[in-house]
Amino acid sequence: AQRVTQPEKLLSVFKGAPVELKCNYSYSGSPELFWYVQYSRQRLQLLLRHISRESIKGFTADLNKGETSFHLKKPFAQEEDSAMYYCALSGPTSGSRLTFGEGTQLTVNP
């Protein structure tokens, strides 16, 4: 069974501080991992996908297959980063189904 765990429901940091949102997964095979972001009362938007190894809005995420993790990091948080962040997983055995983690509400304080 596939599963995504985000251990922190709430995360609060100060502007300019580094931030790391944790994501662990379980999946039999080679998963595709994503980070989605939901700003207040808006739709979910794709932030990152592991396969493209890109940096969006200063965020990066590295897939660690040994630790089955896909943590999201940013060296200097900004107030506009305050949002709900969801880690999600998809894979060949799950069709196009996305399994989401519980989400982490990030608050960046001034």
Place this chain on the structure above:
Amino acid sequence: DTAVSQTPKYLVTQMGNDKSIKCEQNLGHDTMYWYKQDSKKFLKIMFSYNNKELIINETVPNRFSPKSPDKAHLNLHINSLELGDSAVYFCASSHLAGGLSIQFFGPGTRLTVL
């Protein structure tokens, strides 16, 4: 605008009523989804259609019935609404890009059952 759109944005109704939420995408995607986001912000897939065919049907009460008249539309009809149905319902659609399924979400429909 190319996007996934949903109507209505807000829906307030009494217990026992029947209501529908509509979703349309003009992105040319083949696959569409319905997700439920509960009060704790937990997101769970409900249904998925590919080219008008049901491919994912999670454990959802049969009061919920999706309908896909064509691959650009996926509507959700809910019979005999209950208090626990109150949630935000998100529609999404996807295409395959480089072998990766990327999902695009609608703005959500906030359903409140009184």
